[in-house]
Each structure stands twice: as C-alpha cells, then as structure tokens.
Amino acid sequence: MYSANSLMLPVYLRKPHTRTRKICGQATHDDCHIHIVDKLGVHYVRKTLVRSGDREIAVYKHLLHYQFEDHYPGIQHFIYTWSTGYWKHNGAQYLELPYFLPVGDELRKEQGSCLQGMSLSLCDQLLTAVNFLHSVVKVAHMDIKPDNLVLDAGETLKVIDFNLSIMDATCDVPPGRCGTKGYMAPEVEGPGLYSPVLADLYSCGICMDDFLDMDQRTETKLGED
Ligand SMILES: Nc1ncnc2c1ncn2[C@@H]1O[C@H](COP(=O)(O)OP(=O)(O)O)[C@@H](O)[C@H]1O
Numbered sequence: 001m002y003s004a005n006s007l008m009l010p011v012y013l014r015k016p017h018t019r020t021r022k023i024c025g026q027a028t029h030d031d032c033h034i035h036i037v038d039k040l041g042v043h044y045v046r047k048t049l050v051r052s053g054d055r056e057i058a059v060y061k062h063l064l065h066y067q068f069e070d071h072y073p074g075i076q077h078f079i080y081t082w083s084t085g086y087w088k089h090n091g092a093q094y095l096e097l098p099y100f101l102p103v104g105d106e107l108r109k110e111q112g113s114c115l116q117g118m119s120l121s122l123c124d125q126l127l128t129a130v131n132f133l134h135s136v137v138k139v140a141h142m143d144i145k146p147d148n149l150v151l152d153a154g155e156t157l158k159v160i161d162f163n164l165s166i167m168d169a170t171c172d173v174p175p176g177r178c179g180t181k182g183y184m185a186p187e188v189e190g191p192g193l194y195s196p197v198l199a200d201l202y203s204c205g206i207c208m209d210d211f212l213d214m215d216q217r218t219e220t221k222l223g224e225d
C-alpha cells in the first residue's frame with residue numbers, strides 16, 4: 001500500500017529526475033497538459049488534449065465495452081472512470097482520470113519507493129495488461145514506459161496515455177510514429193514496416209528491467225548493512 005502523501009503530490013511539483021539511468025525519458029510529443037483537480041477531497045488528473053486527443057478518447061471509449069465483463073480480467077489494468085468535455089476558457093477537450101500513484105516517479109526514488117518488493121507482480125500485471133490490449137481490444141499502445149503506468153490503492157497496475165496508440169494492432173505499420181527513446185523498439189524508427197505488437201513487447205521488456213533493477217538496488221543496500 002502507498003501513503004496518502006504520495007497520492008497528493010501535484011504532478012507539476014515533482015522533483016526533476018535524479019537518476020542517470022534511462023527511466024522515463026520524455027516522450028517526443030508535447031500536446032497535452034496535466035493538472036490535478038480536487039473534487040471534495042478526491043484528486044483527479046485533468047489532461048488537456050490538443051492534437052491527438054481523439055485517439056486517446058477513442059481508446060477509452062473502446063475499453064468501456066469490456067469493463068463489466070468478468071471473463072476479461074485484463075480490463076482491470078485500465079482506468080474506465082473518465083469524462084470528456086470542454087474548458088470554459090479555451091475550448092480545449094480534456095480527459096479526467098482518478099489520480100493514482102505514478103509508477104515512474106516511484107521508480108526514480110533512490111529509497112523508500114512504495115513499489116519495493118513488487119517487481120514480479122508489476123511484470124506480471126504489465127504483461128497481462130498489454131496482452132489484453134493486443135489480443136482483445138486490438139490496440140497497440142506504442143508508448144509503454146513507467147511514466148505511463150499508475151498503481152491504484154489495491155496495487156493494481158493501470159496503463160494510461162493512449163496518445164500514440166494504433167487502433168488496429170494486427171497490421172504492420174510504417175515507421176514514423178514516435179514513442180519514448182530508451183523504451184522504443186529500434187524498428188519503430190525505420191526504415192521498414194514493423195509490428196506494433198512486437199514494438200510494445202520490446203517496451204514491456206525495458207520496463208520489466210526497470211522493475212527488477214529497483215528490487216536489485218534494494219537488495220544490494222540491505223546486503224551492505
Ligand atoms: N491518473 C493518473 N494518476 C496519476 N498520475 C497521472 C495520471 N495520469 C497522468 N499522470 C501523470 O501525468 C503524466 C503525464 O500524463 P500522460 O497521460 O502520460 O500525458 P502525456 O501524453 O503528456 O505523457 C504521467 O506520466 C503521470 O506522471
């Protein structure tokens with residue numbers, strides 16, 4: 001379980017990355033803005049969508065079809081409490097999600113991460129989520145990385161940020177779509193057609209390496225004591 005304090009930390013107040021390791025490089029797109037909103041003590045993330053928002057909303061709408069189906073355990077790895085609408089002042093479309101624990105921020109902590117000891121569960125949950133996305137929803141995420149994962153209060157890993165998703169994961173696609181350096185499969189940058197499913201699996205592999213690395217650091221520290 002994680003503490004209430006870690007839940008309340010506004011995104012814009014987070015410390016810059018301190019590790020030299022690759023965890024969570026910046027995505028190569030910049031068309032969204034994130035705000036934390038407090039509604040009667042419950043925190044939500046409000047993401048203003050400018051360019052690729054329609055794609056992200058389309059994926060959330062797609063996921064809604066499966067949310068009540070017990071035989072799709074993979075659906076639990078997505079957030080389906082969301083809303084769309086328009087800002088009063090600038091007319092932009094936005095997406096609103098419950099605020100959960102950002103996995104990328106936890107992994108960057110040198111010590112005291114709430115995720116310690118959870119690496120195998122995180123690996124398992126990530127693969128279940130991505131497999132569900134590919135095989136049932138037929139969507140490839142295309143930007144799998146710790147910064148696009150959050151953990152709910154029941155320690156269920158959730159995948160977020162479908163800005164770059166490909167709606168038909170079964171077809172090979174031409175290069176040109178940009179994910180995040182360090183997590184992106186080499187074939188995404190060209191020159192030939194590539195499988196978005198395999199590209200996602202490559203990114204999952206890097207994330208799993210990050211998860212295992214976190215536990216290894218903890219074990220090394222304990223061994224030193
Ligand atoms: N539901 C959420 N709970 C907690 N943090 C979130 C949530 N949604 C987004 N964030 C934080 O905001 C960051 C940016 O959100 P994201 O949807 O990934 O937008 P972008 O397209 O700009 O990457 C995430 O990396 C995460 O740290």
Ligand SMILES: [Mg+2]
Nearest residue numbers: 027147148161
């Ligand atoms: Mg993101």
